[in-house]
Amino acid sequence: MIREFAEGVRLLLRGFGTWRRRPGLMALGLVPGVIAAIVLLAGLVPLALSLPVVADALTPFADGWATEWRTALRLAVGVVVFAAALALASAVFSALALAIGDPFYQRIWRAVEVDLGDPPPADGGGFWTAVGEGIRLVLLGILIAVLVLLLGIVPLVGGFLGPISGVVLSGRMLARELTGRAFDARDLSPADRAALFRGSRARVLGFGVATQLCFLIPGGAVAVMPAAVAGATTLARTMLQRTPLATVPG
Template sequence: MRDLGAGFGYLMKGQRWVAQHGKQYGWGLLPGLITLVLYAAALVCLGVWGGDFVSWSTPFADGWTSPWQGLFRGFLTAVLFALALLLSVLTFTAVTLLIGQPFYESLSEEVDRAESGGHAPESGLSLMRELWISARDSLRLLVRAVLWGILLFALGFIPFVGQTVIPVIGFFVTGYFLTEELTSVAWQRRNREVRERLAVLRSRRGLAWGFGTPLALAFLVPFVAVFLMPGAVAGATLMVRELEGESEAQAPAHAQAPGPEAQWPAPHGQGWSN
C-alpha cells in the first residue's frame, strides 16, 4: 500500500513540476495534441465506415433474415469500435512518446538537471538511434498490450465477473503498461535495457500501479490525457531517479560513463525498499 501511495505521489510531483516550468510544459503539449488529432480522425473514420467494413467482412450473413442480420452485424460493429477505443487507451502513450521523443527527451533532461544541480544523464546515442530503440521498445509493449487487451475483452463476457472484476484488472494492467512506457524516456538515457527496466518494475509493482492506474483512468478522457502527458513524463523521470538511487546533489556515475559495468543500486538503497 505504501508503494501505491508513493507512485501516485510521483504523478502529482510531476504535474507540479511542469506547472512551475511553463516553457517545458508548453513544448510537452505538442506531441499529445498531434496524437489526439490522429486518433480522433481514425475513430471518426471507423464510426463512419465501420458498419460497411463489418458487412464486407461477413458475406455469409447476407442471406440472413431480419432482425438477425442487423443484430449480428450491429453487435460486431460495436465490438470493433470498443476494441478500437481500448487499443487507443493502451497505445496512446506509446504513440505520443514516439512522436514526441525529442520533446519528452528534452523535458526529462530538464527534470534531471533541476533535481541534480545541473547534471543530466546522456545515452551518447544519435537521435536516429534513440528513435529506433524507442520504436522497437514501443512495438514490444504494443504487442503485449494487445494480447492483454484481447484476453481482458474475452473475459469481459463472463457473467458478473466480466462486468465488475475484469474492468478493475484492466485499469491496473493499463496503468502498469503506461508506467513502463513513460519511464522508458528517462531509462533510455541511462542505457537501461528493457529487461532491466521490467525487472525493476516487477519488483515494485505497487509503485507502477500507483503511478499508472490513476493516469489510465484520466486517459479515458482524451483531452485530459494531452494535458497530463508532460507532467506524467516529469513524474516518471522523478520515479526513475528514485529507483536508480540518485541523489539530488550529483548525477550518477553511470550516467557520465555508461557501460556494461554500471550496476543497479544495492537492494538496501532507497530505490529498493518496499
C-alpha cells in the same frame, strides 16, 4: 502496499509541478499529444457511435430473450468492447505521441533529471528507439485488448472485470514504457530493469493506473502526457534509490 500505490499517484501529481518550473518546455510537450489524439479520435468516435450495432452483431443468440435481459447483456458487451478499444487506444496514443514528440519529451526528461541532480551523461534513446518501443507498445496494447474482451465474456462479472483489468494492465504498461528513457540512458540490462520493477510493484502500478485513468478523461491524454513523462522520470529515480544497482550511474 496501499502507501506505495498512493506514492505512485503522488509522483504523477509531482510531474504536474514541472509546469511551474518549465512552463514553455511542458507546453511544447502538448503538441505531439494533440496530433496523436486527432488520429485516435478518427477511429474512436465512429466506434462509440456504432456500439449498439456492434453489440447486436456479437449477441445474435439474445434476440429471443426478454427485453430487459437482452438490453442488459448488450449494454455490458458494448462497455467491454469500448473498454478493449480504450486499452488499445491508450497504447496507440502513447506510441504515436512518443514517436512524434521524441525531441520534446527528451528535453522534458533531461530537464527533470537535471532538476533532480546528477543526471546521466547519455540521452535516453532516440527517434528510432522511440519507433521500436512504439511498435512493441502497440502489440502489447493489442494483447491487452484481446484479454479485456475475453474477461468481458465471463458471466455475471465480465462487465466489471474487463474494464478494471484494462485500466490496471494498460496502466502498468504505460509506467514501464514511460520510465524506459531514464533506464535507457543508464544502459540498464533487462535483468536490472526486472529487478527494479520487482522492488517497486505497487508504486509503479499506482503511477500507471493514475495516468491511465487521466487518459480516459476527454482531452486528458493530451494534457497529462508531458506531466506523465516528467513524473515517470522521478519514478525511475525513486526506483533506483529503492533497489540500488551498483553498476548504474545516477
